[in-house]
Structure formats: structure tokens, C-alpha cells
Amino acid sequence: MPVLDFQRIFEKSPGLYLVLAPDADFTILAVTDAYLRATMTRREDILGRALFDVFPDNPEDLHANGTRNLRASLEHALATRAPDVMSLQKYDIPRPGGGFEERYWNPVNTPVLGDDGQVLSLIHQVEDMTEVVRLMRRGEQAHGELLALQRLVRARADLHALMENAPAAMAVLRGPTHIYDYANAEYLQLVGRAEVVGRPLREVLPEIAAQGFMEVLDRAYATGEPFIADELVVRLDRSGTGNLEERYLNFVFHPTRAPDRSVDGIFIQAVDVTPQVRARKEVEEERARLHAVLENAPMAVAIADTSGRVVLANKRIETELHHPAHATNRPVDYHQWPILRPDGTPIATEDYPLLRGLRGLEAHGEELSYRFGDGSLGVVEAHYGPARDTEGNIIASVVFFRDITQRKRLEAERQNFFALVEHSADFIAIASPDQRLIYVNPAGRTLVGVDEAMVPHTFIRDYWAPETMDLVHQVLPRMLEGQTVRFEGLLVHFKTGERIDLDVSLLGIVDARTREPLFLACICRDIRQRRAQEQETRERAGFEQQLIGIVSHDLRNPISAIILSTATQLRRRDLDERLRQPLGRILSSAERANRLIRDLLDFTQARLGGGLPMRPGPMDFHAFTRQVLDEIQVSHPERELRVEQQGDGTGAWDADRLAQLVGNLLGNALAYSPEGSPVRVTTLGEAREVVLVVHNTGTPIPAELLPRLFQPMQRGSSGGTRNRSVGLGLYIVDQIVRAHGGSITVASKPDEGTTFTVRLPRRPFSTSN
Numbered sequence: 173m174p175v176l177d178f179q180r181i182f183e184k185s186p187g188l189y190l191v192l193a194p195d196a197d198f199t200i201l202a203v204t205d206a207y208l209r210a211t212m213t214r215r216e217d218i219l220g221r222a223l224f225d226v227f228p229d230n231p232e233d234l235h236a237n238g239t240r241n242l243r244a245s246l247e248h249a250l251a252t253r254a255p256d257v258m259s260l261q262k263y264d265i266p267r268p269g270g271g272f273e274e275r276y277w278n279p280v281n282t283p284v285l286g287d288d289g290q291v292l293s294l295i296h297q298v299e300d301m302t303e304v305v306r307l308m309r310r311g312e313q314a315h316g317e318l319l320a321l322q323r324l325v326r327a328r329a330d331l332h333a334l335m336e337n338a339p340a341a342m343a344v345l346r347g348p349t350h351i352y353d354y355a356n357a358e359y360l361q362l363v364g365r366a367e368v369v370g371r372p373l374r375e376v377l378p379e380i381a382a383q384g385f386m387e388v389l390d391r392a393y394a395t396g397e398p399f400i401a402d403e404l405v406v407r408l409d410r411s412g413t414g415n416l417e418e419r420y421l422n423f424v425f426h427p428t429r430a431p432d433r434s435v436d437g438i439f440i441q442a443v444d445v446t447p448q449v450r451a452r453k454e455v456e457e458e459r460a461r462l463h464a465v466l467e468n469a470p471m472a473v474a475i476a477d478t479s480g481r482v483v484l485a486n487k488r489i490e491t492e493l494h495h496p497a498h499a500t501n502r503p504v505d506y507h508q509w510p511i512l513r514p515d516g517t518p519i520a521t522e523d524y525p526l527l528r529g530l531r532g533l534e535a536h537g538e539e540l541s542y543r544f545g546d547g548s549l550g551v552v553e554a555h556y557g558p559a560r561d562t563e564g565n566i567i568a569s570v571v572f573f574r575d576i577t578q579r580k581r582l583e584a585e586r587q588n589f590f591a592l593v594e595h596s597a598d599f600i601a602i603a604s605p606d607q608r609l610i611y612v613n614p615a616g617r618t619l620v621g622v623d624e625a626m627v628p629h630t631f632i633r634d635y636w637a638p639e640t641m642d643l644v645h646q647v648l649p650r651m652l653e654g655q656t657v658r659f660e661g662l663l664v665h666f667k668t669g670e671r672i673d674l675d676v677s678l679l680g681i682v683d684a685r686t687r688e689p690l691f692l693a694c695i696c697r698d699i700r701q702r703r704a705q706e707q708e709t710r711e712r713a714g715f716e717q718q719l720i721g722i723v724s725h726d727l728r729n730p731i732s733a734i735i736l737s738t739a740t741q742l743r744r745r746d747l748d749e750r751l752r753q754p755l756g757r758i759l760s761s762a763e764r765a766n767r768l769i770r771d772l773l774d775f776t777q778a779r780l781g782g783g784l785p786m787r788p789g790p791m792d793f794h795a796f797t798r799q800v801l802d803e804i805q806v807s808h809p810e811r812e813l814r815v816e817q818q819g820d821g822t823g824a825w826d827a828d829r830l831a832q833l834v835g836n837l838l839g840n841a842l843a844y845s846p847e848g849s850p851v852r853v854t855t856l857g858e859a860r861e862v863v864l865v866v867h868n869t870g871t872p873i874p875a876e877l878l879p880r881l882f883q884p885m886q887r888g889s890s891g892g893t894r895n896r897s898v899g900l901g902l903y904i905v906d907q908i909v910r911a912h913g914g915s916i917t918v919a920s921k922p923d924e925g926t927t928f929t930v931r932l933p934r935r936p937f938s939t940s941n
Contacts (some may be wrong), residue, residue, distance in 0.1 A: 364410030529569030819857025
């Protein structure tokens with residue numbers, strides 16, 4: 173069941189309603205369109221404002237009491253929590269152009285109560301009685317003329333003859349029981365009776381008793397005040413069959429007086445205006461239907477009479493043109509709707525569509541430049557022409573406007589879009605929801621070898637390789653819901669059968685309101701060249717890594733022989749002291765070369781072999797770290813190594829790899845810290861893991877290097893060559909940490925130095941990465 177928009181229903185209701193807040197200002201919360209039209213206001217101008225700020229008393233009316241009486245009624249409704257019906261109230265309203273317009277209203281104020289009985293809001297309902305009051309005034313004037321006529325007739329001897337031949341129904345009733353003393357022929361024909369004189373009205377016309385006329389006659393007889401009514405409905409049994417016939421009458425019940433000025437009867441004058449009322453009502457109904465059609469037309473409508481005065485401007489005027497419906501009483505007023513020439517200047521007054529229509533000109537779909545009420549420029553579509561009577565005379569001019577700015581903008585964007593699509597190097601295609609192709613751009617047609625004329629006769633399945641089509645079938649339901657899907661797939665060349673690698677984006681275009689699928693779109697990019705480049709890169713990288721591994725492995729044996737031979741010579745007691753120093757340099761260089769080879773072999777194994785192999789065994793993390801530090805201290809006696817150890821250090825790790833990790837981090841700290849500065853090493857035993865922290869002072873690692881510090885061939889500093897390496901140390905550290913299932917982080921700031929923090933679980937997750 174659709175959800176009802178009660179606010180829209182309220183705003184479009186035909187009654188004249190305001191919804192007011194129960195506060196001191198009676199703030200306006202909601203208003204119907206009918207109320208806005210009746211009071212010549214706009215919704216955005218009155219919502220949220222105090223009622224009496226919007227509708228103050230007419231300052232030119234010294235006797236104005238509208239605001240006082242209305243406030244008293246609203247406060248009474250609030251206090252009693254019950255509706256308050258006001259009597260006829262004169263309450264003038266402001267005109268948009270200045271001044272006030274005289275109005276009369278019948279207001280009713282009704283509180284809206286919540287479940288707890290408290291007032292949530294007030295409904296202020298009014299009925300515009302202005303025209304009724306004006307008609308009553310005319311009736312009083314007519315009544316005065318009637319009295320003058322009566323005095324004149326009484327002064328003449330031929331009164332009876334005059335009444336008998338009057339074009340109105342006349343009768344005279346005598347006494348409190350209203351006995352007919354006289355009735356002219358027009359009256360007898362009106363009521364459908366032949367003889368009435370001497371009989372009481374109630375007996376002659378019993379059908380009017382239930383319609384309240386007897387009470388009106390009694391009151392006129394008792395008070396001496398006349399009763400005047402225009403177009404009052406009276407139901408009469410004119411045929412005597414009991415079938416009541418409805419007639420519209422203008423009549424006067426005027427008391428007659430005896431010489432002593434006491435009321436002695438009622439003079440009745442009635443004019444049957446039934447044909448005129450029915451004809452007018454038909455015209456009014458037709459006019460109301462026409463007005464309703466025009467008012468609710470999906471386009472802005474304006475009608476001008478032969479003088480050029482705009483007699484109707486429907487509510488769509490404000491929506492389409494972003495201007496209120498101005499008072500347009502003369503041609504110069506048309507410039508309130510600024511239609512522009514191509515150069516941006518206003519058009520001449522005589523060129524406005526309504527005035528052109530009055531000259532007999534017409535147009536259908538003419539596009540005009542327009543400056544909207546918010547100052548923006550746009551385009552409106554105009555349909556205009558003359559309205560003629562049956563004799564062909566121009567009696568009015570009619571114009572229909574529609575704001576087509578967005579449509580023109582979309583058309584331009586669509587043209588630009590299709591220009592981009594037409595010149596795109598990618599494969600772009602559009603299909604209907606039944607998978608029949610509608611469009612393929614030139615690059616796409618060239619890619620798959622299909623002719624433009626052939627495209628509408630093809631289906632999606634004709635373009636894809638079978639395995640890709642299987643995937644398309646799987647994602648098709650998601651596309652029909654408006655989703656976008658990306659994958660890599662294969663198109664097939666129509667003529668050669670070549671399979672083409674593509675990066676594919678499939679998307680569904682659905683109706684924004686109904687979510688019904690409208691089109692299926694496909695955007696593909698040829699990735700054959702990228703694939704070839706990726707393959708070439710992989711092969712080159714593999715070759716380079718294999719070459720590094722082979723070279724490193726072949727260098728390890730001669731380096732090991734140099735180390736062994738040099739160490740053996742240095743252990744000789746009879747070694748000439750002159751040879752000990754150069755042999756020591758040879759051993760140090762060989763050991764450094766051996767470490768470089770080891771790093772290269774680890775790098776190759778990590779990249780090609782899927783990670784470093786692990787052989788964990790039980791050990792004490794604190795004792796092992798202390799042992800490695802002692803060995804490093806021997807080779808760096810000039811540096812201070814500060815050690816702090818806390819907690820349980822037992823666990824299972826690969827001793828060789830752990831020594832390599834500690835050695836690389838400590839060597840890094842010694843290499844990049846000032847000579848003479850201490851290096852702090854902290855080991856902590858926590859509940860599930862152990863922590864190694866290595867800290868040094870000195871120049872921090874540049875911030876731009878931190879994200880890639882643990883990648884191969886990276887160093888934390890680009891300055892100097894004192895400790896140059898191939899940049900694999902931290903990469904190997906990271907691989908050892910990963911192989912143990914741990915983590916490593918680094919922080920480096922000018923005022924705090926550089927800190928590496930390693931966290932290792934007490935037992936690795938597996939024996940290999």
C-alpha cells in the first residue's frame with residue numbers, strides 16, 4: 173500500500189486553513205494553497221512567522237478590531253480545549269503591492285489535542301464572506317428603492333393595477349397568522365396556486381414550513397424589520413403532486429404598518445431568478461473546472477485580456493519561473509518576467525508572448541532566454557497564441573511556459589558525453605535489459621571487428637569468451653539492480669577469433685523512481701600490452717634474483733676459505749707481529765663480505781623461496797640477547813651498550829635467525845648514531861610475547877623513508893659512506909620477524925632519536941613463513 177503524503181494532501185485541500193503553534197505569537201506552522209490564494213501570500217513568506225505580524229490590523233481603519241477579536245478566540249480555544257466559532261469578522265488583508273484590501277471572514281479556531289489532552293496545535297479555518305457582504309449591501313440599496321416605490325404606489329390610485337402588471341411576484345399578508353390579502357398573477361404562477369386570498373400562508377404553502385420561512389415571517393412581523401434574500405433556494409409543490417421543485421428567488425419580506433405605526437402585515441416581493449442562477453452556476457462550474465485545469469496544469473500558464481492585463485497566472489508560474497505571480501495590469505509590467513535577447517538585454521515590451529498573441533501571432537516550443545527570480549539564467553519553452561470567440565475575434569491571449577534549463581543542460585552534457593565516448597580508446601557498449609546491443613563506440617567496434625550496422629543484431633553473448641560469459645551470467649542480476657561489477661575477462665574478435673584480455677566494468681542503469689532496469693553498460697580497457705609488460709617485469713626480476721642467489725652462493729666458498737685460513741694464521745703464536753695487523757684487516761673484510769653474502773642469500777630465498785626457513789628451539793631470550801651483545805661489544809670496545817631486561821624470557825625461537833636479527837638492529841644503531849653516544853637495548857617478557865627495543869640518538873630517519881624502510885635496497889640515511897651496505901639488513905630483520913609470526917615498528921624524531929621495537933610470540937606460529 174503506498175505511503176500517503178499527508179502534508180501534501182493538507183496543502184492541496186480546497187479549504188482555507190492555517191496550522192498555528194499554541195505559543196504566545198501563534199506561529200504559523202502550515203498553510204493550504206487555497207488560503208495562500210485567498211490572502212495573496214506565499215508559503216515561504218509566512219511560515220515560521222507570528223500570525224499577527226503577517227496579518228496586522230489595517231492602520232487606515234480606525235475601528236479595526238480583527239487582531240483583538242481573533243486573538244481572544246484563539247486564547248479561548250486554548251483555554252477550553254474546544255472549538256471557538258467567531259461571528260462575521262471584518263479583517264482587511266495586506267496587498268502585495270502595498271495598502272490593504274477589505275475582507276470579511278467567518279473564522280473557526282479548533283485545538284488539536286495530544287493523547288495526554290494537551291494542545292499540540294490550532295487549526296484556524298476561515299470562509300471568505302466578502303462577496304456575501306457586498307451582495308447584502310446591494311440588497312439593502314434595492315430595499316430602499318422598494319420602500320420609495322411603495323410610498324409612490326400608495327400615493328397613487330392605480331397601485332393595484334401597477335402591482336398586477338409588475339414583472340415580480342407580489343403578495344400581501346395580514347395579521348400574525350399571515351393570511352393572504354392580495355397576490356398578483358406572477359405570484360400565483362410562481363407558487364402554482366389559483367386562489368390564495370383569505371387563506372393562511374401555512375395552509376396554502378405547507379411545504380415551506382419545514383424550510384424555515386414561517387419563522388422568518390414571524391420574526392419580521394414581530395420586530396418590524398424587513399428580511400431580504402438573494403438567490404435563496406425555495407422548494408415549492410407547484411404541480412400539487414407532492415413533488416417539490418427547486419427555485420432560486422430574490423425576495424423581500426417587508427412589514428406594513430397601520431396608521432398607528434404598528435405592524436399589521438407583510439409585503440412580499442419575489443423575483444424568480446432560477447434560469448439566471450442555473451446559467452451562471454453552469455458558467456461558474458465551467459470556469460472553475462477550467463481554472464482548476466489551468467491551475468494544476470504541468471506547465472506555467474498565463475492569460476491576458478484584450479487590454480494586456482494578466483487575468484490568470486497559475487501556481488506553476490512561481491515554480492517554473494521562480495517569480496511570484498505579479499500584478500500585471502499594463503504592458504510595462506511584463507518586464508517583471510525578464511525575457512532576454514541573446515546578448516542578455518531585455519526584449520522589447522511588444523515582443524512578450526502574451527502581447528504577441530494579442531496581435532494574432534502564435535508559436536509552439538519557442539525557446540527563450542530567461543533570468544529567474546534567484547538571478548540565474550536559463551531557458552524556458554513557450555507556447556502561445558490568441559484565444560478567439562465564435563466569430564473569430566481575439567478575446568484573450570494564452571501562454572504556456574516550461575523551464576527547460578535542466579533539459580538543455582542535460583542535452584549539452586549528453587552531447588559532450590557521447591563525444592567523449594565516440595573518441596574514447598576504450599571499448600564502450602550499451603545494451604537493453606534483454607541483452608541486445610544498442611550501441612558500440614568506434615574504438616570498441618574496431619577492437620572486436622564488428623560493423624556499426626551489425627551492432628543492433630548482436631547480443632552480449634556474441635562478444636565474450638565462454639568462460640567470461642559464465643561470469644557475466646552470474647553478475648547479471650546485480651547489474652539489473654543498478655550495481656557495478658569489475659573483473660578481468662576475454663572478448664573474442666568477430667572475424668579472427670582472437671581472445672582479447674580486458675579490464676571489464678559492467679554496470680546497470682535503472683530508473684531513479686521505479687528502479688526498473690533501463691540499460692546495461694560495459695566499459696573495457698585492453699590490457700594485453702600491460703599483461704606483456706608485467707610478464708616481462710616478472711621474468712626480469714626472477715632472473716635478477718636467481719643471478720644474485722647463484723653469485724652469492726658461488727662467492728661463499730672462497731670467502732669461507734679466506735676466513736678459515738686467516739683465522740688459523742692469527743692463532744699462531746709464532747706469527748710475525750708485522751703480519752698480524754694486515755691479517756686482521758683481511759679477516760674483518762672477509763667476515764663483512766660473508767655477512768653481505770648471507771644477506772643476499774636470505775634475500776633470494778625470501779623472494780624466490782616464499783620466506784626464510786625456521787628451526788625454533790627452546791631458549792632464554794634475555795640470556796641469548798646478552799650473549800649477542802657481548803660478542804658485538806668485543807668488536808666495538810669504544811661504544812657503550814646499555815642493557816635493561818625484565819620479565820620471563822623463555823620461549824622457542826630460531827637461535828641463528830635471532831642472532832642475525834639482534835646483530836642487524838644493533839649494528840644499524842651503532843652505524844647511524846654519533847660516536848661516543850650510548851645505544852640502549854631493552855628486552856621485556858610479557859604474557860604472550862617478548863619485546864626487543866633498540867634505541868639510539870642521532871640524525872632521525874627522514875619521514876619520507878619510513879614507509880619503505882623495510883623494503884630491500886633501502887637505507888635509513890643517504891648521507892656518507894662510512895657504513896655503506898646493499899640495504900638488505902632491515903629487510904632481512906623484517907623477514908625474520910614475519911617468519912616468527914611477530915611484528916616490528918620504528919619511530920624516529922629529532923628530539924627523541926630512533927627506536928626499533930620487535931614483538932615476538934613465545935612460540936612461532938609455524939616453522940616457516
